[in-house]
Amino acid sequence: MLPLPSLSDFRARGQLIELLGHRIFVSDQGSGPPILFLHGFPTSSFDYAPLTPLLASQRRLVLFDFLGYGYSDKPPQHNYSLFEQADFAIAVAQHLGLGPLTLVAHDMGSSVALELLRRPQLPIERLVLLNGSVLLRHYRPLITQRLLLHPQIGPLLTRLGLINRTVFGKQFAKLFPSPPPAAELDLFWELIRHNDGHRNYHLLIRYLNERKQHELVWLDALAASRVPLTVIWGQRDPVSVPAIAKEVLLRRPDARYVPLHEVGHYPQWEDPQTVAQHILRA
Numbered sequence: 406m407l408p409l410p411s412l413s414d415f416r417a418r419g420q421l422i423e424l425l426g427h428r429i430f431v432s433d434q435g436s437g438p439p440i441l442f443l444h445g446f447p448t449s450s451f452d453y454a455p456l457t458p459l460l461a462s463q464r465r466l467v468l469f470d471f472l473g474y475g476y477s478d479k480p481p482q483h484n485y486s487l488f489e490q491a492d493f494a495i496a497v498a499q500h501l502g503l504g505p506l507t508l509v510a511h512d513m514g515s516s517v518a519l520e521l522l523r524r525p526q527l528p529i530e531r532l533v534l535l536n537g538s539v540l541l542r543h544y545r546p547l548i549t550q551r552l553l554l555h556p557q558i559g560p561l562l563t564r565l566g567l568i569n570r571t572v573f574g575k576q577f578a579k580l581f582p583s584p585p586p587a588a589e590l591d592l593f594w595e596l597i598r599h600n601d602g603h604r605n606y607h608l609l610i611r612y613l614n615e616r617k618q619h620e621l622v623w624l625d626a627l628a629a630s631r632v633p634l635t636v637i638w639g640q641r642d643p644v645s646v647p648a649i650a651k652e653v654l655l656r657r658p659d660a661r662y663v664p665l666h667e668v669g670h671y672p673q674w675e676d677p678q679t680v681a682q683h684i685l686r687a
Contacts, residue, residue, distance in 0.1 A: 410454055412592060416476060419468070424496040425489075430476035431469040431497055435461030438530075439503045440684065442468045443494060445512020445537065446609060449475025449596045452511065455677035456684070463685060464507075469497050471514075473609050479602045487513070487615045491520045495527050504528060507687055511535040511673060512645070516616050519623035522630045531687045533635045534653065535680070536645040536670050539624065541617050543648040549576045550610060559607030568606050570594050580670035582641045628656040635661045635687040637680055639668030661687075 410418075419432030432450065434457060444452045450468035457466055470477040471490045494517060498506065505528045510518035515537030521527050538544035546554075549572065553559040562568055573594050578584035597603050627634075634657050638650040647664070654660055663683050668675045 409589075409592075410457075412451070412595060415451055415454055419476070421476070422497075422500060424500060425492060427472055427478040427480070429469055429472065429478070429493055429497065431467070431501075433465070433467050433501055435464055435466045437462075437464045439465040439467060439506040441494065441498060441503065441506050441508050442466070443508065443510040443514030443517050444468075444471065444474070445514050446612065447474070447597055447606065448593055451475060451592065451596055452671065453509075453673055456673050456681050459677060459681035460684065465503075467497065467501060467503065467506075469493070471517075473602065473605055475596045475602075476599060479600045479605055481605065483605070483608060485605070485609050485612065487516050487520060487612050487619075490517050490612075491524065494521060495524065498527055505530040507531040507533065507684070509533040509535070509684060510537065512537045512670070513612055515539050516612070516620070516623060519627050520619075522626045522632065523623075529632050531633050531635070532630075533637060533684055533687050535637050535672050536639050536642050536650075538616070538645045538649055540620060540649050540652045541613070543646055543652065545644050545646060546613075547576050547579060547644065550613075553607045553610045554613055559610070563604050563607050568603055573597070573603075579643060581675065582667060582669050585674075624652075624656055627653065630657075633661075633687065634659070635663065635683060637663040637672055637683055638665065639670060639672045639675065640664050640666045641668060642670040644670055 419430050421428040422431050442453045444450050449470045473479050473485045508529050515534050574590045640647050673680050
């Protein structure tokens with residue numbers, strides 16, 4: 406694996422842009438046909454940092470932090486809607502003047518991507534989906550995710566500061582076949598707690614309620630779409646299990662499927678070389 410950039414270097418490659426009344430962290434690097442990246446819960450666009458040195462010589466790479474994540478604004482008591490996050494994706498693309506693009510989406514970002522298929526404002530030329538629970542009947546949430554989603558327990562956990570580095574590290578490490586080094590977990594946590602973002606944890610995870618309500622509409626949009634689709638899936642993911650990928654393939658039998666047999670929930674972090682190779686082929 407290539408050395409990861411430091412958070413300071415990663416941040417220096419981006420800027421805060423005022424979009425839709427909020428400051429959104431956007432990084433625009435590389436040259437060539439554009440790729441727009443959508444990250445997942447609870448992390449940030451830094452999830453894709455291992456990919457950028459592998460792609461930047463051939464593609465223009467646009468990464469941004471959704472509202473409430475990473476270096477973007479994190480307003481308290483906000484309704485963090487997947488529909489609003491889709492609005493921000495469109496706003497970023499329009500602000501940067503992106504033409505036909507490849508859309509790469511992971512985890513929560515996969516639901517945003519399916520919503521974007523329904524919107525003509527974003528010229529999606531190709532779609533790459535990484536592990537994401539786009540069909541909740543196969544979703545296997547961690548215990549912290551279940552508790553945070555509870556209407557009474559979730560706010561209590563964040564108010565009392567019970568979601569801390571130790572709890573985060575133990576739970577987040579379960580998403581990987583081999584736990585990441587503590588230094589890597591520190592990077593993820595630092596971005597989560599930036600601007601007190603960990604205090605919004607119970608608000609951010611409510612995207613799962615929207616996903617439950619709209620998932621069949623979004624999957625129908627995927628089935629109806631003629632956008633070429635590549636599905637890259639870590640087979641050792643305990644949360645977004647491979648059965649979800651198989652459901653996607655039932656709806657899009659024309660999709661190219663790339664199972665990564667020794668990879669967990671974060672293919673772009675665990676095996677960036679293979680993921681980059683298949684993004685370039687998408």
